[in-house]
Amino acid sequence: xxxxxxxxxxxxxxxxxxxxxxxxxxxxxxxxxxxxxxxxxxxxxxxxxxxxxxxxxxxxxxxxxxxxxxxxxxxxxxxxxxxxxxxxxxxxxxxxxxxxxxxxxxxxxxxxxxxxxxxxxxxxxxxxxxxxxxxxxxxxxxxxxxxxxxxxxxxxxxxxxxxxxxxxxxxxxxxxxxxxxxxxxxxxxxxxxxxxxxxxxxxxxxxxxxxxxxxxxxxxxxxxxxxxxxxxxxxxxxxxxxxxxxxxxxxxxxxxxxxxxxxxxxxxxxxxxxxxx
Amino acid sequence: xxxxxxxxxxxxxxxxxxxxxxxxxxxxxxxxxxxxxxxxxxxxxxxxxxxxxxxxxxxxxxxxxxxxxxxxxxxxxxxxxxxxxxxxxxxxxxxxxxxxxxxxxxxxxxxxxxxxxxxxxxxxxxxxxxxxxxxxxxxxxxxxxxxxxxxxxxxxxxxxxxxxxxxxxxxxxxxxxxxxxxxxxxxxxxxxxxxxxxxxxxxxxxxxxxxxxxxxxxxxxxxxxxxxxxxxxxxxxxxxxxxxxxxxxxxxxxxxxxxxxxxxxxxxxxxxxxxxxxxxxxxxxxxxxxxxxxxxxxxxxxxxxxxxxxxxxxxxxxxxxxxxxxxxxxxxxxxxxxxxxxxxxxxxxxxxxxxxxxxxxxxxxxxxxxxxxxxxxxxxxxxxxxxxxxxxxxxxxxxxxxxxxxxxxxxxxxxxxxxxxxxxxxxxxxxxx
Numbered sequence: 133x134x135x136x137x138x139x140x141x142x143x144x145x146x147x148x149x150x151x152x153x154x155x156x157x158x159x160x161x162x163x164x165x166x167x168x169x170x171x172x173x174x175x176x177x178x179x180x181x182x183x184x185x186x187x188x189x190x191x192x193x194x195x196x197x198x199x200x201x202x203x204x205x206x207x208x209x210x211x212x213x214x215x216x217x218x219x220x221x222x223x224x225x226x227x228x229x230x231x232x233x234x235x236x237x238x239x240x241x242x243x244x245x246x247x248x249x250x251x252x253x254x255x256x257x258x259x260x261x262x263x264x265x266x267x268x269x270x271x272x273x274x275x276x277x278x279x280x281x282x283x284x285x286x287x288x289x290x291x292x293x294x295x296x297x298x299x300x301x302x303x304x305x306x307x308x309x310x311x312x313x314x315x316x317x318x319x320x321x322x323x324x325x326x327x328x329x330x331x332x333x334x335x336x337x338x339x340x341x342x343x344x345x346x347x348x349x350x351x352x353x354x355x356x357x358x359x360x361x362x363x364x365x366x367x368x369x370x371x372x373x374x375x376x377x378x379x380x381x382x383x384x385x386x387x388x389x390x391x392x393x394x395x396x397x398x399x400x401x402x403x404x405x406x407x408x409x
Numbered sequence: 410x411x412x413x414x415x416x417x418x419x420x421x422x423x424x425x426x427x428x429x430x431x432x433x434x435x436x437x438x439x440x441x442x443x444x445x446x447x448x449x450x451x452x453x454x455x456x457x458x459x460x461x462x463x464x465x466x467x468x469x470x471x472x473x474x475x476x477x478x479x480x481x482x483x484x485x486x487x488x489x490x491x492x493x494x495x496x497x498x499x500x501x502x503x504x505x506x507x508x509x510x511x512x513x514x515x516x517x518x519x520x521x522x523x524x525x526x527x528x529x530x531x532x533x534x535x536x537x538x539x540x541x542x543x544x545x546x547x548x549x550x551x552x553x554x555x556x557x558x559x560x561x562x563x564x565x566x567x568x569x570x571x572x573x574x575x576x577x578x579x580x581x582x583x584x585x586x587x588x589x590x591x592x593x594x595x596x597x598x599x600x601x602x603x604x605x606x607x608x609x610x611x612x613x614x615x616x617x618x619x620x621x622x623x624x625x626x627x628x629x630x631x632x633x634x635x636x637x638x639x640x641x642x643x644x645x646x647x648x649x650x651x652x653x654x655x656x657x658x659x660x661x662x663x664x665x666x667x668x669x670x671x672x673x674x675x676x677x678x679x680x681x682x683x684x685x686x687x688x689x690x691x692x693x694x695x696x697x698x699x700x701x702x703x704x705x706x707x708x709x710x711x712x713x714x715x716x717x718x719x720x721x722x723x724x725x726x727x728x729x730x731x732x733x734x735x736x737x738x739x740x741x742x743x744x745x746x747x748x749x750x751x752x753x754x755x756x757x758x759x760x761x762x763x764x765x766x767x768x769x770x771x772x773x774x775x776x777x778x779x780x781x782x783x784x785x786x787x788x789x790x791x792x793x794x795x796x797x798x799x800x801x802x803x804x805x806x807x808x809x810x811x812x813x814x815x816x817x818x819x820x821x822x823x824x825x826x827x828x829x830x831x832x833x834x835x836x837x838x839x840x841x842x
Contacts, residue, residue: 145451146474147471147472147473147474147477147567148473148474148475149471149473149474149475149477149567149568150474151474152474152475152567153474153567155518155522156552156556159549159552159553160553162538165535165538170535173533223471224456224468224471225451227456227460227468228452228455228456231455235455236452236455236456237450237452239452239454239455239458240450240452240454240455241450249450251450251452270471270568271474271565271567271568328564328565328570329564329570331564331579332563332564332570332571332578332579333570333571333577333578333579334564334570334571334573334578334579337467363777364461367459367460367461367464368464371464371467371468403454403769403771403780403781403782404454404455404780404781404782404783
């Protein structure tokens, strides 16, 4: 066999929890290091090799300067893998997209903040570059990561499950949370995490994105049955998927609660913003 | 002495997040010396506006993959204090276990995988696996325990699932706790070996007097709740946190800077050690002595040693809490009820691996968050790191540039900066040549 494939990890706007999950996966699967050579992984090592073939990218694109970096990675890599919900969907970062960017900048950094810190609406990396494979989730599931790497090393195309999370939840013999009065987005969410949140008593929040046949209206009916307002329902639909809901706004309009804010005045609260010198 | 030195470490490695170190010496004068934070801003506080209160802990745990349980805990405490929630003893014990799991996981990762390679002369933990396999195996073994502890209590370390406002959505069985108890006991040999190993490392002697800030409690080395204590003799209620943090913008950083009684202060393991070492477990006290720590300690490089001391303390405390839970049993409890009222404010604080973390929310009668603020430990440390670098650089100017760079990187790394939290971090940049 020829030289080991070289892989690299990159991070954009994210918590770096998916890369930590990769480090955790290596703890129990050190053999992976025999199959690939990691040439860049800033969080874990000082070396910075530029001759990688597979690039794993964590995080969303949230500023103009991210685009050039993404394009450069795409140029070098023969395969790009989106690692986790931020890269795959825009994730929690896209919750800020409902306000004009000047509004969120002023809220966090004060009236001068908008000039100090570059930012624009958060997007998945697929909005900027072609993505060859996705490992969904917030964070990723370490077993799925290992499976995807294995398939890519065998030259196969990893595919995501195209059925709802409920299938895996049933296989684990969990009692259905929706029937117990606990709101759960399992019926519209793509499977693949083995229903980890429902297995710990908490409803699915949709971090893996929607499955292809997701029926939002029926989901909304179920959630209304729990006594949730449309505002609360939309807050659930948009926790990880604000960008997706924006993209499909014609099909599944959002209530006022999470709909775009058109008011362009800046917030005057000093709750979060620092003192101005 | 060289007249001109430029250090430019672009994206310091082996830290969480993105930062650059920039040093500029011209004609023998230190013109510029700073840690630049180049992480992309995240805007979590702005995003929380209009969200139902029960989402806050799951949203804010996503601020940081390493301190996910810490953010979730501070968030829950802020919400619970705003909504007048009284926690059961069982909830407090389970939260304490999950929290220790995170402190252990983070400290083990930091001292073994991020700090140790500097002393053992390698670029990362990966070559260490070949050159010092026993050390790496021990670190992984300890880390596996802390991860499994988190998994048993809250589902996973990044991002915790079962912690919710007022309690938990999942409960471990006593059998699971008994197994963890056995494993924790068996881990003590690894913990002792850790103290031995770090006792042999040549910590740089650099020291600079500064103010230390940590959460304090009357008779406990506790990490959750308490008052804000300062080594300058002040003690404040959590609600007064703004007097401590005094956030302001620094042009070279996407993270906000903080200052209390002086122009900077330090938070984290060394601050906690200095303020409450008397409450450490007996074995942790012995470890501190072995590592050359004695309060007050003004040597920032020894923050990593203080983390080793906390590894010892947390394992001891995990065993004690497990004993209590095993004896009293674990019951399925519904979360404690909330009381909604107009514009209710609450501050939550906990001492996460890197220092005090504050969350503050204002929640409306409709249960929606109206205002939010999060103040992160690394943000509080940034001003202190800048001042340490400014004091250190003139003392090492005659050394080769690689040595200067390494010492600056090691200094920054000692603070265990978590830049995706404070927004991201580290590169050293030498400019001026």
